[in-house]
Amino acid sequence: MVRYLPLVWKNSLRNRRRSILTVLSLAASLCLLGLLLALYHGLFMATPTPAQALRLITHHKVSLAHLMPVAYRNKIKSLPGVREVMTMQWFGGTYRDARDPANFFARFAIEPSRLFTIFPEIELPPDEIHTFQTQRTACIAGRDLANKFHWKPGERITIVGDIFPVTLDLTLVGIFDGDPANASTLFFNQDALYEGMPAGSALKNLAGTFEILAASAADVPRIATEVDAMFQNAPEPTKTETEQAFQLSFVSFLGNVKAFLFLIFGAVTFTTLLVSANTIAMSVRERVREVGILKTLGFTNGSILGIILGEAAIISLVGGAVGMLLAEGLAAAMRAGPAYLIAVKTLTIGPGVVGLSLALAVVIGLISALIPAANAARTSIIDSLAYSG
Amino acid sequence: MAIPITYNLRNLTVRKTTTIMTALGIGLTVAVLVAVLALIAGLKQAFQATGDPLNVLVLRKGATGEINSVVTREVFQDLKFKPGIARNGAGEPMASLEVVTVINLSSDANPNGMNVTVRGLTPMGLEMRPGVKVIKGRWFRQGQREVVVGKSTAKRYPEAGLGGKLRFGKGSWEVVGVMDGGHSEVNSEIFGDLNQISADFNRTESLSSALLRATDTSAVPALVNSLNDDQRLSVTAETERAYYDSQTNSGAPIKYLGIFVAAIMAIGSCFAAMNTMYAAVSRRGKEIGTLRVLGFSRASILTSFFFESLLLAGLGGILGCLLALPLNNVTTGIGSFATFSEIAFEIRVTPAVMAVGLGFALLMGALGGFLPARAAAKKEILTALREI
Secondary structure: OHHHHHHHHHHHHHOHHHHHHHHHHHHHHHHHHHHHHHHHHHHHHOOOOHHHHOEEEEEEOOOOOOOEEOOHHHHHHOOOOEEEEEEEEEOOOEEOOOOOHHHOOEEEEEOHHHHHHHOOOOEOOHHHHHHHHHOOOEEEEEHHHHHHHOOOOOOEEEEEOOOOOOEEEEEEEEEEEOOHHHOOEEEEEHHHHHOOOOOOOOOOOEEOEEEEEEOOHHHHHHHHHHHHHHOOOOOOOEEEEEHHHHHHHHHHHOOOHHHHHHHHHHHHHHHHHHHHHHHHHHHHHHOHHHHHHHHHOOOOHHHHHHHHHHHHHHHHHHHHHHHHHHHHHHHHHHHHOOOOOHHHHOOOOOHHHHHHHHHHHHHHHHHHHHHHHHHHHHOOHHHHHHOOO | OOOOHHHHHHHHHHOHHHHHHHHHHHHHHHHHHHHHHHHHHHHHHHHHHHOOOOEEEEEEOOOOOHHHOOEEHHHHHHHOOOOOEOEOOOOOEOEEEEEEEEEEEOOOOOOOOEEEEEEEEOHHHHHOOOOOEEEEEOOOOOOOOEEEEEHHHHHHOHHHOOOOEEEEOOEEEEEEEEEEOOOOHHHHEEEEEHHHHHHHOOOOOEEOEEEEEEOOOOHHHHHHHHHHHOOOOOEEEEEHHHHHHHHHHHHHHHHHHHHHHHHHHHHHHHHHHHHHHHHHHHHOHHHHHHHHHOOOOHHHHHHHHHHHHHHHHHHHHHHHHHHHHHHOOOEEEEEEOOOOEEEEEEOOOOHHHHHHHHHHHHHHHHHHHHHHHHHHHHOOHHHHHHOO
16 A cells, blocks of 8 residues: 555646635635644643632632621531642722723732632742732732733832722732733732722622632542531531532533534534545545546556545645644634633643544545545546547 | 636536535535524624613622622612613603512423523513513513513423413412513513512512613713712622623533534545546546647636535535525524523524535645646646556
8 A cells, every 4th residue: 555655746746726626615614623622622621720629619509799798608617638728709899990891900909818728820929929928919920911911019009999999009010920810800909999998888898709728639529518518507508519510610601612612623624624625525536537547557446435535634634634733723813812711821722622623634635535545446447438428 | 727617517517426425524524613603693793783882780899690699679770860871751760670580481392491591670671671571461560470481491391381371480470471582582581570579589679780872872881981980889890781792601512522523524624526536637637638738828727626525515505504594593592601500592594604504614625626626737648647
């Protein structure tokens, strides 16, 4: 079979324009398939980082808009296997002008003394950590966020509250690296929030989420059940889940994303199959006479089948490879874009995705070539030589 | 002189397999686009049907939605006598104080539950929603722990059907009716008595929002401005329609993902269409030569092949619309970050959506067909005639 490779290669280059168009067409489809696979993998199959595997999030059972008493923090902390708990409150509000969505970013009121225990991946120089932990109006921002607004340490950031009747006047004391999931997040001292609110405000001692750090991965499922059991009959029941599950719940909130991805995946694969089958059929039809000549020269039916299938495989493999390059380029562009989902922020075309996509490309190529190739191999010498196109 | 269209039609039918395969490829691309646009069209319709142009929604200043807004009874007493508010037959101002919260309903399909909006209102609130009708059972009575459930919610969560009991707030509630709000968002809400519901959520004094009915369309802007400018009230007012319009954003992620996918698929389909058309041109060298000998100009050859490509793509567009058509009227749900609850709505494959799909197909045909058509027109008569 290997000795036919030069012939297969030459055949692929015979109608260059068609081969290039087919490769480009397959590349577009496979680029899409690769991205979908990578997205699916990132959303539903990613292995958590060691730090992530130890983190749980407790929020109100009904929704994130419902708050829980901050006193829950100490109760959760007292459970066995819980290393640390931090209250974390989403602060909506407006930075600059709410009408421009570019001004939107995540802002969380947190406890600076506990943040770096819970998120060990956050990298910040010790002196900046110290300033953050001692100044009431201090805040830190992820690298991407700081770059987007051209913030330098010392920057004054004013955020007008909406859920909370508070105007925050914050000073940026550090820009952190190391945590891609929070690269576009601003963390500020929760004292600025709770002490800024008028006395007697209904929101004063309430928090939206509690970040829990478990002592070991084995404790994680038990902690989740125990926390929820503890508050089951409280006026504000809770839901505790792993960080990954929590992020996934945002995705499922958008609708049935899994089914949506599968549907598109099916449509794209089928389209690819059509395109590929169509091209192979065209090129075989063009070459019936040639096949007759090859047979006269002594090529067997089997080797003719192999030569045509090989050509299909080469074209789809090249298409797949170009597609993977395109997909990686698009993934890089998406990583640099705004973070809507963490899975997009960390989207990469891994070796698994590349392997699967290329295998899919070859399988599609072979399936689509099977019928035209078998027909060509089966045609008798006389018929093929008499064929006029 | 133009080459007759029948020539192109017959060509497409002669090469049946190629035509169908190419058209189907374009069709699937169009189907993906049409499906996504139909989803967005349905979502838009649900929101637009909810807002009455005469209704003005009042929230606390700074609130982003009813869910995080607070309007006290005191503020409500002040704002219901603003000029420009209509009065009903009994002479009462048409103003409805409402409490809105979100509860979690679970179902077998979704054990974690999905969030549903619960709205407490007064008889005036119901009077101001003439489009909402009870289709099964009856309205809730004041002072009773009774609720009426929107028809989409009743369908999706069996426990919320007529006669069912729901547990939320401080106890259980009896479902005494199912309501139909046309295509509006009311279909995914639960209605109950204002005082009962607000008491269960410890919000008897600080409720969520106020809905006002303006006397006529010309009074709306003045009413909105006078509310927004009143420092003492500290509220934000906007028309109900504008409020719900801004919530259509919930569909944005799906929309962008869908358009992105359709665009990449379209690039692939364009190349495929180009391939088919190039093959058509190369197979018909002799025909092209003959046509030229007969006196057809280069321009009419170009037009003819270009038109054939459009025809092929148009066929694909129609196929795509047909593929997406079964989605019409399918009920689906999407979460809204404005309310943290689920909105159920029907997918709408509207004529406008199909027209966009068809236009998209023709664009693919035009992009894919132009170069091959030009190649056909450029052929020299003699070489063309000599081709096999």
